Amino acid sequence: MAIFQARTLLSRSFSTLSSHPLRVCVVGSGPAGFYTAEKMLKAHQEAQVDIIDRLPTPFGLVRSGVAPDHPETKIVINQFSRVARHDRCSFFGNVTLGSSVSLLELRELYHVVVLAYGAESDRALGIPGEDLVGIHSAREFVWWYNGHPDCKNLDLNLKNTDTAVILGQGNVALDVARILLRLATELATTDIASHALAALEESSIRKVYLVGRRGPVQAACTAKELREVLGIKDLCIHLQEADLLKTPKDEEEIKNNRIQRRVYELLYKAATTGPSHPRSGQRELHFVFFRKPDRFLESDERKGHVSGVHFEKTVLKDVGDGKRIAVGTGQFEDLECGMVLKSIGYKSVPVDGLPFDHQKGVVPNIRGRVLRNTSGDPTLLEEGLYVCGWLKRGPTGIIATNLYCAEETVVSISEDLNLLASKASLPKPGREGLLHLLDNRKVKFLQFSAWEKIDSTETRLGSLKNKPRDKLTTWEELLKVARE
Amino acid sequence: MLVSRVSRAGILMLRGLSRGKLTPITRAGYIQRPYGQYLQPWFERQTETKVFQGSIFLKHHNFSTTTTANASEEGSEKEETISVTFVDKDGEEQHIKVPIGMSMLEAAHENDIELEGACEGSLACSTCHVIVMDMEYYNKLEDPADEENDMLDLAFGLTETSRLGCQVIAKPELDGIRLAIPAATRNFAVDGYVPKPH
Numbered sequence: 001m002a003i004f005q006a007r008t009l010l011s012r013s014f015s016t017l018s019s020h021p022l023r024v025c026v027v028g029s030g031p032a033g034f035y036t037a038e039k040m041l042k043a044h045q046e047a048q049v050d051i052i053d054r055l056p057t058p059f060g061l062v063r064s065g066v067a068p069d070h071p072e073t074k075i076v077i078n079q080f081s082r083v084a085r086h087d088r089c090s091f092f093g094n095v096t097l098g099s100s101v102s103l104l105e106l107r108e109l110y111h112v113v114v115l116a117y118g119a120e121s122d123r124a125l126g127i128p129g130e131d132l133v134g135i136h137s138a139r140e141f142v143w144w145y146n147g148h149p150d151c152k153n154l155d156l157n158l159k160n161t162d163t164a165v166i167l168g169q170g171n172v173a174l175d176v177a178r179i180l181l182r183l184a185t186e187l188a189t190t191d192i193a194s195h196a197l198a199a200l201e202e203s204s205i206r207k208v209y210l211v212g213r214r215g216p217v218q219a220a221c222t223a224k225e226l227r228e229v230l231g232i233k234d235l236c237i238h239l240q241e242a243d244l245l246k247t248p249k250d251e252e253e254i255k256n257n258r259i260q261r262r263v264y265e266l267l268y269k270a271a272t273t274g275p276s277h278p279r280s281g282q283r284e285l286h287f288v289f290f291r292k293p294d295r296f297l298e299s300d301e302r303k304g305h306v307s308g309v310h311f312e313k314t315v316l317k318d319v320g321d322g323k324r325i326a327v328g329t330g331q332f333e334d335l336e337c338g339m340v341l342k343s344i345g346y347k348s349v350p351v352d353g354l355p356f357d358h359q360k361g362v363v364p365n366i367r368g369r370v371l372r373n374t375s376g377d378p379t380l381l382e383e384g385l386y387v388c389g390w391l392k393r394g395p396t397g398i399i400a401t402n403l404y405c406a407e408e409t410v411v412s413i414s415e416d417l418n419l420l421a422s423k424a425s426l427p428k429p430g431r432e433g434l435l436h437l438l439d440n441r442k443v444k445f446l447q448f449s450a451w452e453k454i455d456s457t458e459t460r461l462g463s464l465k466n467k468p469r470d471k472l473t474t475w476e477e478l479l480k481v482a483r484e
Numbered sequence: 485m486l487v488s489r490v491s492r493a494g495i496l497m498l499r500g501l502s503r504g505k506l507t508p509i510t511r512a513g514y515i516q517r518p519y520g521q522y523l524q525p526w527f528e529r530q531t532e533t534k535v536f537q538g539s540i541f542l543k544h545h546n547f548s549t550t551t552t553a554n555a556s557e558e559g560s561e562k563e564e565t566i567s568v569t570f571v572d573k574d575g576e577e578q579h580i581k582v583p584i585g586m587s588m589l590e591a592a593h594e595n596d597i598e599l600e601g602a603c604e605g606s607l608a609c610s611t612c613h614v615i616v617m618d619m620e621y622y623n624k625l626e627d628p629a630d631e632e633n634d635m636l637d638l639a640f641g642l643t644e645t646s647r648l649g650c651q652v653i654a655k656p657e658l659d660g661i662r663l664a665i666p667a668a669t670r671n672f673a674v675d676g677y678v679p680k681p682h
Contacts, residue, residue: 227630
């Protein structure tokens with residue numbers, strides 16, 4: 001079967017390409033991967049691009065990160081699907097860099113390897129009690145409600161407590177707060193994973209605290225997300241008006257940053273217009289500023305479970321370059337809760353043979369060209385190896401950021417190919433070699449057509465429940481449908 | 485906001501349907517897995533579901549085809565257009581005619597002008613960012629809605645006269661408007677601008 005697949009693919013590729021195609025492999029099929037593929041196909045008519053992904057499903061965080069109640073944001077999947085169906089492009093799901101194929105092997109098979117596999121781990125706070133039951137990373141929670149097969153069985157209990165604390169005030173934190181606070185009936189018609197919807201329907205959480213180390217002027221969210229969470233139906237918003245006082249430094253910061261200015265204005269408006277006392281049972285959202293977590297508190301009744309967070313109050317301190325950081329004041333305060341979601345940033349994970357800057361959590365690179373080490377010496381390059389997306393610049397930005405990020409990486413690739421014109425024209429096995437290798441290792445890769453089967457199954461199942469799709473959320477289900 | 489735009493699209497589509505002139509999918513490439521399902525309640529689930537899926541993006545294309553076809557038969561309306569100039573990343577100018585009522589995003593795509601449109605005009609991204617090159621024309625536009633400003637916050641190389649191409653709709657006063665497509669790479673690399681975390 002796999003051999004037959006391979007043959008079909010090869011005959012297709014040979015018929016549409018010159019005898020010496022430029023073999024390109026992109027690792028990761030999220031926005032960074034797809035934008036890179038799209039731009040490579042456009043810039044190099046002789047390029048044959050293979051996109052590999054460890055999951056059977058493409059689109060990375062568009063599928064497993066973007067909130068279910070943001071369907072418009074996911075429309076970009078249309079564009080990515082057109083790229084995947086391009087004559088000179090192929091998608092190979094269920095192929096894991098590091099276990100199915102090593103980085104060294106990929107670099108031998110392809111002229112150009114672009115790593116765009118993002119950030120699949122989390123930053124840690126490194127404070128006592130972080131391992132208590134009831135504390136999760138926001139990423140896990142997001143994967144859980146988005147039906148990522150690795151988080152279906154996340155040990156979440158939404159029925160033990162009425163209070164959740166979210167550490168962080170970025171857009172991920174706001175997404176998570178919104179999913180916890182919106183009425184489940186409103187989420188029922190989204191593509192939220194069914195197991196998540198069922199759990200949220202029974203959720204006893206009524207109070208959510210969004211806690212930030214700095215003030216409202218420095219909140220890391222964007223206006224759209226904030227406007228949305230503030231607009232949740234029948235939600236009582238709490239904010240200490242004292243926190244809204246601005247220092248001259250704050251004024252200056254706001255003046256120079258449109259996003260911060262508009263976020264601050266929204267918070268200000270919410271604080272000054274909102275009702276002050278919730279009715280009993282009404283859901284509450286509390287914005288808490290100038291607090292940093294010091295340690296997690298363990299429950300007396302339920303050993304090993306979290307019962308609260310011990311916070312230290314903070315003030316902003318100048319550290320030069322106009323930058324200000326939050327420093328502790330020595331005053332502490334406890335906040336009781338039965339669940340904590342840490343939304344303090346994603347972290348990339350290196351693979352064997354890849355230079356990695358552990359401090360920054362990225363691959364050392366100059367405009368997408370991978371450097372041999374973190375010394376910053378631009379002459380020490382890893383030939384033919386590039387990065388794009390979160391692995392290149394850290395876990396920030398929106399989908400569109402990858403558009404520009406990919407453009408930059410592809411410009412670097414094109415410049416290098418021009419310089420190395422003679423070398424690059426040496427034939428490489430590319431797709432043929434990859435498929436041969438996967439075949440030998442009995443790795444059952446899945447093509448884009450397999451995803452299309454998953455897609456149509458999910459859409460069909462969704463239509464029965466008045467959802468745009470009902471996601472398949474286990475590896476078994478995904479692989480079964482993909483191979484039907 | 486979305487509701488009003490959607491219903492506008494719906495009216496156009498319904499008009500097209502009633503004349504029986506509508507081509508279901510005119511640019512097959514565009515809509516493959518649309519999220520049009522979300523729009524259906526507003527349309528009372530017509531039989532031509534497929535037409536409605538992704539209709540926002542296709543509406544004017546369909547509409548203009550319909551009008552042109554009808555103009556000769558009925559002699560009722562003549563397709564009105566305005567002149568628009570797009571200045572691309574390399575400073576190259578492209579002059580196009582845009583029918584009244586069509587968005588600049590659709591117009592760009594119909595004329596193979598490279599303007600991204602990741603969310604296909606649903607006001608959920610900033611990729612169709614254009615810069616209105618003359619303040620005089622910028623002032624002829626209605627002020628951006630909060631939702632558009634929220635997206636403009638995240639646009640690269642934002643200027644005083646930045647707009648989203650999907651929200652600039654051709655009208656007679658805009659005849660002669662010049663729109664620059666920001667040079668993405670330059671903004672990204674030189675200014676080192678990094679938008680706020682997602």
